[in-house]
Amino acid sequence: MDGLRRLADAVLLPGFVGTSAPDWVRRRVADGLGGVLLFGRNVVDDEQVGALTAQLRAERPELVVAIDEESGDVTRLDAARGSALPGPHALGAIGDLALTREVGAALGARLAACGVTLDLAPCADLTLAAEDPIIGVRAFGSEPVAAAGQVAAFIAGIQESGVAACAKHFPGHGASTADSHRELPVLDRTEEQLRTVELVPFQAAIAAGVRSVMTGHLVIPGWGESPATLNRYAITEVLRGELGFTGAVVTDALEMNAVSGTAGISDGAVQALRAGADLLCIGGELADAEVVDRLAEAIVAAVHSGRLSEERLTEAATLAASLGGPVTGGPVADSDLGLRAARRAIEVRGNLKLAGPPLVVDLEVDPSIAVGAVPWGLGPHLSELLPGTRVLRRGPDGKKEILDSVNGSPVVVVTRDAHRHSEVRRLVVELVSIGLDLVHVETGVPGPDLGSVARIDTHGSAFVCLRAAAELLADHTAREDRR
CATH class of the missing domain: 3.20.20.300 (Glycoside hydrolase, family 3, N-terminal domain)
Structure with a gap:
């Protein structure tokens, strides 16, 4: 050559x-x-x-x-x-x-x-x-x-x-x-x-x-x-x-x-x-x-x-x-660092308290090309931490199925950049207006208040951010084994 x-x-x-x-x-x-x-x-x-x-x-x-x-x-x-x-x-x-x-x-x-x-x-x-x-x-x-x-x-x-x-x-x-x-x-x-x-x-x-x-x-x-x-x-x-x-x-x-x-x-x-x-x-x-x-x-x-x-x-x-290797490396941090940081990033507005295991509705929208098909959703995390939690993964056109699935449970609606998706915002506002006991978890950039009883902003959809939000919800849920 x-x-x-x-x-x-x-x-x-x-x-x-x-x-x-x-x-x-x-x-x-x-x-x-x-x-x-x-x-x-x-x-x-x-x-x-x-x-x-x-x-x-x-x-x-x-x-x-x-x-x-x-x-x-x-x-x-x-x-x-x-x-x-x-x-x-x-x-x-x-x-x-x-x-x-x-x-x-x-x-x-x-x-x-x-x-x-x-x-x-x-x-x-x-x-x-x-x-x-x-x-x-x-x-x-x-x-x-x-x-x-x-x-x-x-x-x-x-x-x-x-x-x-x-x-x-x-x-x-x-x-x-x-x-x-x-x-x-x-x-x-x-x-x-x-x-x-x-x-x-x-x-x-x-x-x-x-x-x-x-x-x-x-x-x-x-x-x-x-x-x-x-x-x-x-x-x-x-x-x-x-x-x-x-x-x-x-x-x-x-x-x-x-x-x-x-x-x-x-x-x-x-x-x-x-x-x-x-x-x-x-x-x-x-x-x-x-x-x-x-x-x-x-x-x-x-x-x-x-x-x-x-x-x-x-x-x-x-x-x-000049950007080539090899690299020298260094000590790898403790495995809890990410979760500890994610917990500190969470912001809560309103009175965060669930009467029992909720119905988690992960409202799916297409991720950006840069993010790609990385797993997203709070439901799997909370299901693991809080027995009795039920999970729905639906797009913003799933209102009927959500209402059919509530059965008196509190509802946790999870969004990703709701401020960028008018149909998502509209659905959350409609669910709140019905009078559901609803917590809104926003995993993207925090947007406007959509009227929920309580609001959690995770500032990201990393595994540890979703896990930290699930921990918080589990800690604020009344359960049989605590009575």
Whole structure:
């Protein structure tokens, strides 16, 4: 393989399918592929992930092994069960920077033990738009300075173990009402708003020594027509020049429709490198040998044509390699840390008291693409802790079945970002108006009061957040064995 093709391979970060490395991945890693990106589809348990990364590193020890492990709702290591650590919004609700750093350190130690070198976390986005379909509880909150402190603490914790953190999605996705997986968001934000709001957590991340920053596929009209990922002004002038970032710039996945549906994946890869990006994510199902070859060939052709300089490509490959391994690791935290933190994040409004084991109604809505099919619902947790609990999993059109199932029981209605789903809000209000003894548990970003007798906000849907809410409900339920 010639040197130019090797440089092109060195800036690519593809995903793959399977719990062991396919032959094409192993061959390309040996030939200089920059790294691989792991998803839930690649995970059975920590031991298997460690074996997988060892298999890959046997081909080339300095390989970048990346994963989207944010803790909370977005988890890959715990995709089959739900995260053992609360997510950013829960940590932001607690407001304890020492705890946030401890959670970050626990996550970093676990990733290091699994052989991961780059964690595509944390989100330095803010929860700014109620209609935002993609960030929500993935952010530490909406107040820039408070969130900035949380971002810095989480990064410091992760990087204690030698794992590189990645602040995302520059310049900030939280004010968007569109999902860049599906379309190209345009943010109507002024320069003053960006510098006093969105960019504050990124400044804190850089000051904390974050080793990488991920660009968002977001258009800022004042910066030009191209999204930040393909925008030289965004990356080179603002992120590097103004904010002083010197680490590796990682793109969000190029197959997301905000890029693939506009510039196209191959031309998007070239544009991103020209703009100043260093490592190109192509993590979806389409990441296979053919796609990797096509992108590498497009990059080589761009150098031959003079559209992309070999100097820029060499710089990108060098910065991408800085996120490789091996990692040193560190002590793994006690297993109760996540649940203890989740308990502290819970907020209760109203008089929380159930007359007996309830009917739990888990109102299902489609999760975001970033979250994926991670188990959700309070019912299984409370059923385990409180015998006699009955569970319904229904969409917001299940009013009749819910009423037919009450039979005089208290009702616990569980929602996920009810403020974003009018049909969910309408159903909860209707159930309350009937006069049911109803507790509302919100597992997303807390929204408006819907009139329930009591309200619990968990600030996330992690396994431990749902478990903590179930514990609280069980402790506030009258039972025969307590009389």
